Amino acid sequence: MDLDVSEQRIKAMTTAGLNLIGQALSIYDNQLRLVLCNLRFQEMFDLPDALVQPGALFHDTIHFLASRGEYGAETDVDTMVAQRVEQALAFEPHYIERTRPNGQVISVEGAPLPTGGWVAVYTDITRTKQAEDLLRARSEELSGQLLDRAEELSATNRKLAATITALEEAKRQLTEIEARTRMTTEMMPAHIAHLDAEARYDYSNRRLSAVMPGRPSDILGLHISQALGAGAYERVKPHLEQAYCGQPSVFEFTEGQDQRRIRVSFTPDGAGGVYVMSVDITEETQARVALQQTRRREMAAQMTSGLAHDFSNLLTIILGMQAKLAKMDLPDQADTLITATQQTARRGGQLLNRIADMTGHRTPQPQATDMRALLEDLRTLASPSLPRGMGLSVVNTLPDKPLMLDPGMVQDALLNLVLNARDACGASGQITISAHAIGQIWAEITVSDTGPGFSAEALDKALNPFFTTKGSDGSGLGLPMVYDTVKLAGGDLQLRNTPSGASVVLRLPYRPAPPAQSGLVLLVEDQDELRSQFRDMLVDLGCAVIEATSVDEALTLTADIGDIALILSDIRLQGDETGLDLIQQLDGAIPCILMTSLPYSDPLHRRALAVAPVLRKPFTPAQLSALIRTEAA
Template sequence: MAISPDRTQELTAAGLNLIGQALTIYDSDLKLAVCNVPFQRMFELPDELVTPGATFEDTIRHLVQRGEYGDVADIDGFVAERVDQALAFEPHYMERKRANGRIISVEGAPLQQGGWVTVYTDITRTRQQEALLQARSEELSGQLIDYAEELSSTNRELAAMNAALEEAKRELTEIEARTRLTTEMMPAHIAHVDASGTYTYSNRQLNAVIPGRPSDIRGMHISAALGTSAYDRIAPHLEKAFDGNPSVFEFTDDASARRIRAAFTPDSRGGAYILSMDVTAEMQVRVAMQQTQRRALAAQMTSGLAHDFSNLLTIILGLQSKLKRAEGLPQEAAELIDGTLAAAQRGGSLLGSIAGMTAQRSLRPEATEVRQMMANLRTLAEPTLPDAITLVVTDTTPDRPVMLDAGMATDSLLNLILNARDACGTKGKIGVSVKVVHDTWIEWQVEDTGPGFSEQALSRGFDPFFTTKGAGGSGLGLPMVYDMTKLAGGDLRLENTQTGARVTLRLPYRPALSAAMGLVLLVEDRDDLRSVYRDMLTDLGHSVIEATSADEATALLADLPEIAFVLSDVQLAGEATGIDLTNRLAAGIPILLMTSLPAEDPLFKAAQRAAPLLRKPFSSDTLQALLAPKSAKEIVA
């Protein structure tokens, strides 16, 4: 039965307290890490100087002021000299006579991790015996033999104690190494800062959580490690931790575009423990789920009202049309009837827009060539622009397909271009740029040379029915773009530039699967479904090998390095899931998960974060769309 680390630490401390020598271990900052009871007794030290964290400088100063080193004229200089000697971390052995007449030996050795271990031995009796033997060697020859034997026995005990201390040092080193290895393998940043905000510990994972940051940050101030923007966001929460109050919060790092969740836990010395992790994928899924729920609620609230209002508009249109056909109406009445008919027809169009916003809409991402989509967008947009308005499209995305609902993205961008056209008037310039931001987002920016957004438009631009176009606008354009963006887990921002307005649209960056024709591993525990999916894959030109569980699939992947692609159900035979299989895959092997679970199921959400997810049931065309880029012609359709 393995002994727990806490039990090992207790046994080690008990063993150190039983030896007859005093022992201390100071870290590289000259702070006490370990000492035994004989150390306190030998030098009659107060409790605060034998508590982990006590400084070497304070201990030396206490001993000097108490007269341990005799009459010292310059106490500060004496203490500083001892501290400098300690910081050199050189092996040493010395003997000195204390103020109380006792003689001690001091033996120090540096540690590989920094700091040193020191053993103090009271050798007063040994030195007295040596002096006595020298003075009375002729008269006490018999006693000399006895003392020599006693000294030899003492030396053997000392050797045994030294061996025990070496073993204790080795065990402490192994415990520290195992702890560091465990923390450095975690997908999170674990750290500690002291009361000044300086890192005293880090598991070297900061750059994995926030790309672009250093990994070796011990001794660095947290503001320098995080950068000004991120530090300004966490500073209030860090101050709460310094005041003794724990804090858990999320923030977006501007430099890396990552969403970070952080937890600050105060320690007992004015500092704080830090746990932070990247929750960007979780945030994207959460935003999409929240927007879906809002849409469902809005649809429920408006469907009944829209139905009744549509009936009322139908009656109004019918009565006004009948009234218009009546004979003998004055000219003023005819104009009022035309106005009423126009208003009723506009109300009908408005109802259609509301229905479009609240209707059930499912996201259908497919492998899409962004450059082809942007070329198609230009083709759609340019005929709608006056001759004096120039459209400039800039695409710096990688030349590889991405997972996008191309139709939804094109609709959103076209809506933004038309808004920019209205802002420019008869002449101007509209710029549309697209790029990938830190492999996290695909970002479009639509800029124009119009007058820019008003303060009211910046704050209310996404509100339904808000418009600055007067009677010519419905106020539903930007809200529909916002709705589609949030449905995909993205973000939409409005801002002004020095030359006009800018709208930034971000969607999660999901590189499309690049499954070349070859051997596909199909993992499905139901025989009937596995047969259907096998036929789909073979019809698409793939060879197929099958498994029913994640463990079976793992074994096949190890034996068959030529497997080019994995199609797996989320729920499989055995305890492991398709998500577990995703985590076991070697780098470079693409995987597509499939499931019939509802969107609110936790396993569904976990699968969305793990890999591209295909909802059952699906057709061969749907599967092919996820494995091959969508052409410009198909995007138009």
């Protein structure tokens, strides 16, 4: 109601203002219907009230004026009116002067509107014309050519004024277009800018600080080196120089402050400047690293699985033959050789198991992980294996909030590094585990020791499988397994020597866990005992639960109940249809988690992994909670 009153007040004020000007004004829409006119328009042409009401047709007004002789003696009024309507529909700017039957001289200035239609202004120029005639009468000594020129200039000035008005309207429209364009670019998750010939910003969508935190947003007039800082500028400078030479450049670099990965495009504009687009691709890079590691592991598994199988058979044969030899009546010296051979064969079997762990199917299962508790548990696990003269300390400055990590894989990797540090230090020394956040991008965990440090060869080859500095006591698979774990998570690993020893730095994606969410869960399981167990898990997690045993029952419940937040379904169910059929028929309407006891090699299990998260039975409440959090995120 307040809005209607406000609109009425604005309309009344606009009409009153237009009525105060000395010119007649009319506005018609693209269908040539009257939108607005002032009182002067009605008075100038002596129009009836019906023709000055909104919606009055331009055709009717022209017909009324022509019938009254406004345009002279017309024998065919309808033809003349049709011609004027056709001219009006062209919506072209125009300026004319004409003398009315009553002797009044008026100028008519028309301009099209952006949305169609036009506005016309009618000005009484009778006195101006009379002054011109008087000038002509009193200046007989002046040549007629001079007077004609003066009159022509006067008319030209009036046309110029009309043109200026049209240009001002065009400028207004361009200003609106520019504002819309700027708004669009400012909403994009990228920094878009333009550098002039001197590498100074003359346009920016003010998103530099969003892509590279810590940089200013208002950078117009700044040189690119001032906006980016010396470190980042040195990384982009060669590519920028290439763009100023006329060659476009697309490249990536790691920003120094919080280790974000940035993709930059430099494009020459053809006039000496350069267009710039910068995008934060940190998460994309983390996902790409994880995918590349997964593919490498799959290739390694294909290459080693056959060899490992054959080698395992050979070791089995060797152990069997040695067992038979041990039962024979052989010299004591032979017993020693038999025992050594058996120990070596068993060690080969352990090595095969570790190779299988590295190349087998290991998929990280991120869940909400309390890093403070994880590191304290690690201290408890590692301390008994350390010599009495060796210390282990934990320095954790990570924010006190759960992170999405696979706690088992992370803890195994850190324990492996602690044991390596123990071996490097000998009987005494200090091992330190430190953890901190790098911006909101990385969680960095460092395991450092006071040992002799890495040799030059170790720094170069330590991540290669089977490289070891422990001689016969090492397998050369510890650090490669840690590297594999970090890469699968989308992170990175670095080896360094420090003034006091060595350190291994794990950098994992910093992803805070979303808050736990409760809601209505549809549990689809055909075995009564398992369904009861899973229902208790869900209730303990704060979820309300409804149950079904088949796809048909589940679809009926989803159709009748509109607030189901999640479906937890077994793959094999009552009837011929499976959990995969349920997902297909729901077509993404409700998030789904599948569970199964089928082996990974089963085709149904492999198909399920392609369409939804899969929990392998048996699973723990923590694993179920982690997947529920992930689906809620």
